[in-house]
Amino acid sequence: MPDEFAFLVSHDLKEPLAGIRGYCEILLEDYQDKLDADGRRRLDALIQMCDRLGASIDSLLRYCRVGKVERPAAEVDLNCVVEDVLQTFRPRIDSRHASVRVVGRLPVVKGDAVLIGEVMANLVSNGLKFNESEGPRVEIGCVPGQVPVIYVRDNGIGIAREHHEEIFTIFRRLHSRRAYEGSGAGLTIVRKIVESHGGRVWLESEPGRGSTFFFTLGPATSDATSPKPSAKPPHWGRPSGRRSGRGAGKR
Template identity: 40%
Template sequence: MKEYLQDTNLGLENLNDLYNDTMQAVRLGYWQLDIVNNKLFWSPVVYEIHEVDPSEEVDVEKAIKFYHRDFQDLISEALNKAINDGESWDLELKIVTKTGVPLWVRAIGKAEFENGKAVRLRGLFQDIDWLKTREQELLESQSALKEAEDMAGLGNWKWYVESDKHFWSEGRFKVLGYDADEVAPSFEAAMELVHVEDRPWVEEKVRTAIVNKESYEITYRIITPKGELKVLVDKGDFVESLTYKASYYFGIVRDITKDHLREQKLQESLKSLERSNRELKDFAYVASHDLQEPLRGITSYLQLLEMGYANLFDDEAKMYMDSIINASTRMKKLINDLLTISRLDTANRQAEQVDLNEVLSIVEANLEMSISESGAEISYAELPVVTGDESRMVRLFQNLIGNAIKFRRAGVVPKVEIEWEQVGQKVGFKVSDNGIGIKPDYFDRIFTIFQRLHTREEYEGTGVGLAICKKIVESHGSRIKVESEVGKGSSFIFELDKGM
């Protein structure tokens, strides 16, 4: 019997230790107030929550003062109602510990009566600060999510397919044009709004994804309950939850109506621009071509007048005739340059293997007179084979070398050097001269059609040559740029496709 009692006592002690450990772990204590003798009892956990030494005596008045001033009236009222009316309480309140730390607690209590009079209060007291902190973080997170959804015009959703349970965020209701309490979330409620032309294939796409347990992303139109047309992109991801042994779809739907309208307007603008460019190119080509015929007539008649009636003209009349012929010659060059620009835009580029050594031979032959008169020196090592249009390559290098000779410094022999190097699948070129150079302010302007930096009296030309170079290089998928220093010369840099 003695051994039995000892074992029982040991078992109770172990049970008590387990109980205390459990209360300690969940930060849950108990308390009791002897109303008759005004004696307040706190369990060790309650002392610990208040950060008060267990040896310190605490009465009701002192205990109430631990509550935050915003909650002292609330707990006092709860005590009075329990004593006077027998009402129990279960409140979430904030206290300030002895060391000044604010904490959220849960206070539970009820009164015990004898002969119709309250004689004691007892209850539980728990630290729930971590729970309130998590709750606040969750609220802030939900608020941030809602704000983000509003700003981005999107909403999220979850669909447990097997049980057909749906969750829609406030953002999804808003995207679909529903009020949150207007309709119960369901696949049917969403499909009901899909544009009648899109509904069959949208539903088929979703159903197929579900059968195959695949994710999907679709763009479709809806008509909201208020009759507003919207374009949405809806993405659903299949999720297999091992924890809950259930699968579901989680997704995001976004309102892209504004983006869609902008894209439509952009495409319309691009088509309009392409049409305008095409008409402008056609006009430039036709106008340039048609202008040549009357210009040839003017030039021919002027030459006939000069040959047949020269003896009838005085010196002033002859000067006028020469001016007209010179102007006609310049006009012919200008028309030819315009035709060249038009052909670069309208004619297809012939992609062939072009040996630039042969191109330079043609260029030097074409510029033979200019090279001879100026004494120009053109130097280059063995040049590579590139992929391009041979006639355009001739025009490109002829314009660059011709400009180098034209814009030479007085009393200085013009020198032109062509350098190149491999750059991946491209060949980089640098055509340098020792001419008059260009100011940095004009680096972009020189590639614009009809832009001249000098008068015709200083340097002849139409101002189209470098614009043609730019067109040719761009038609070969590259860019041309210039590096220059006034009084020292210029370098034109560009890339071409490497030959096979």
């Protein structure tokens, strides 16, 4: 679907969707004495469906906007970007009793700080969300080289090899919304942002053994095909919890 067409359709859907949601709320408020429990339940369900569709439309709009606003490439200190992301996620990290650490110093790269921040936020968020460990861990680091390779590693549920490419397809989910919230567009947006910077993104993962996402922000080189973190933490093993999972879903 061409980005321009998707953008126009998504934009035009938002107004009537907001109207549908608004009428549902009016019915619940103004006619609550005429609605039985089943009627209220159905209207609540309709509002939830409107919210889910609205989230999907917002994700599609974000996807279409990547690369639309061209900002001059500037030096971006990834340490500052990650610091801002972790500050935003601090309540979530604390509530999950999670550990998010940066290994060493991250490089300064050329690019768009806002978009690169969105890449980091998506990967860190997924590392916390698709994680059934009692103590979720996320590690951010860099494999140095002519083209630095950034990695975000977690001890989450992992992703089966046959899904490694599939998860980058927009709105493709490997789990139900009840299991993990999200629109299913996060990794698609990550890939588009990375590729708009002349880089690429890939992963190493298997079910029950966590995931490591790698990305570059410049032309990939042959020696960056399958890097490993230079300071590899101790083996994390299988996550505890009710789901070992076939694969991580998408935001």
